[in-house]
Amino acid sequence: MASQTDRPAVFSGLQEGALVLADISGYSKFVAQTEVDHSWSILHELLDTMVRSVQGRMDVSQVEGDAILFISGLSTPDVIAALERTFIDFHRRLRDMQTVTTCPCNACANIGILKLKFIVHHGKFSRQRLGNVEQLHGTDVIVAHRLLKNTVPSKEYLLVTDAVLERLPADTRRRFHPHTEEFDLGAISGGYEEIAYVWQEAEAVERKRVLPDEALVNSEITVDAPPDLAYRRMLQPKVMERYLFSDSVEAQPGARGEDLGSEFHCHHGGSLVNMRVVSADPGRELTIIADQPTVMHITTRFVDSGDGGTRVLRSFLWEEPADPDVAQSVRQMMEGIVVAGEGAIKSVFEDAR
Secondary structure (H helix, E strand, O other): OOOHHHOOEEEOOOEEEEEEEEEEEOHHHHHHHOOHHHHHHHHHHHHHHHHHHOOOOOEEEEEEOOEEEEEEOOOHHHHHHHHHHHHHHHHHHHHHHHHHOOOOOHHHHOHHHOEEEEEEEEEEEEEEEEOOEEEEEOHHHHHHHHOOOOOOOOOOEEEEEHHHHOOOOHHHHOOOEEEEEEEOOEEEEEEEEEOHHHHHHHHHOOOOOOOHHHOOEEEEEEEOOOHHHHHHHHOOHHHHHHHOOOOEEEEEOOHHHOOOOOEEEEEEOOEEEEEEEEEEEOOOEEEEEEOOOOOEEEEEEEEEOOOOOEEEEEEEEEOOOOOHHHHHHHHHHHHHHHHHHHHHHHHHHHHOO
């Protein structure tokens, strides 16, 4: 008889929390009509986007084809907020992929048919591991999966059970339409919310460019390199470390491996500044959004100086604090950082001669 330690299946104790299924709607039709290699690449990028979006807030339990099963110990309102952010991140990456894609194949041409829906349940489960593969067990896990096949009259929604609704504040509960599904488990009741508006509202307020006359600070230097090379160097992590005065910069590729949507995580001592490319016209213009010390947009323009060099023009705009003294302090700090950055950028190109 095998000992307890010889058994390949290892169970953890019973846990309680959120069970979330994020499912890419329309993928089966997408694959059936398109090239398999490109469709898989597109799916992989979208799944990776969702995983990175909830990193630190939810754990990936299983990847199930075009869906991911997440578990989380967050409060239920925080789970809903995290999923709304993920919905935005998904659609932003989908849009950026469409923007940069030049491939004429059916897969690349039909990226826009993909949608995203979420099933959310709160319950108890155990975690079983077979080698490196984890499986969740329990009736509540079955409930979440049953709800993937439902009659919700929408393609993009949050479908939640009563166990989730009862953990939400009243104003959030009111957003959900009552809904019940009948399965072999019996009736499962809860509610759904159509969530296309979440991305529409986020996209409507996105900024893609800072014009010089609206910037809080403008900067101009000339470097000894043609515009295409100057543009490329400004996005190299080792170069960014120098002009951002960062200990290290970690880069994450953008949509389809291009600049648009690429992310940079800049470490400054114990703090972390997250930056993302929100618009890119290679060799001409680049706009980045940063989340520290306040939400900030930086547009960099690359203009041929006529002698083999490039005028690098940067325009900075940030959300000014309501307190006038704090706002003035932030402006003074930014003016100092911009001036110091000019010197650092010049030295980068001088060292590269």
